[in-house]
Amino acid sequence: MNEKKVSVTIGSAISVDPTSIQVKKNQDNVKWTNDAGIVFGIDIPGYPQPQCRVEGTKYVCVSGTFPNEGTIKYDVTSPGIPTLDPDLEVIP
Numbered sequence: 001m002n003e004k005k006v007s008v009t010i011g012s013a014i015s016v017d018p019t020s021i022q023v024k025k026n027q028d029n030v031k032w033t034n035d036a037g038i039v040f041g042i043d044i045p046g047y048p049q050p051q052c053r054v055e056g057t058k059y060v061c062v063s064g065t066f067p068n069e070g071t072i073k074y075d076v077t078s079p080g081i082p083t084l085d086p087d088l089e090v091i092p
Contacts, residue, residue: 001029001065008034014076014084022089023066030063043075066090
C-alpha cells in the first residue's frame with residue numbers, strides 16, 4: 001500500500017497541499033498532516049472516518065483505501081474556521 005501525503009495548514013483559513021490528490025483504487029491511502037499539531041477533521045462522504053491522532057508534535061489523519069473510482073469532494077474541518085472541500089480522485 002502506498003501512502004499519499006497531504007500537508008494541512010490552519011490559520012484564519014484551512015489550506016491543503018496538494019490541493020487535489022490522486023489515489024489508486026484499492027491500493028493507496030492518504031495521510032493528512034498538520035506540522036503545528038493543530039487538531040482538524042477529515043470527512044469523506046461514503047467512506048469510513050479516517051483515523052486521527054497526535055504523532056510527536058504533529059496532528060495526523062490517515063484514511064483507508066478507496067474501492068470505487070471517481071472524484072470525491074471531501075471536507076477538512078477545524079473548530080471556528082470555514083470548511084475546505086478539496087478533491088480526491090480515485091483512479092484505476
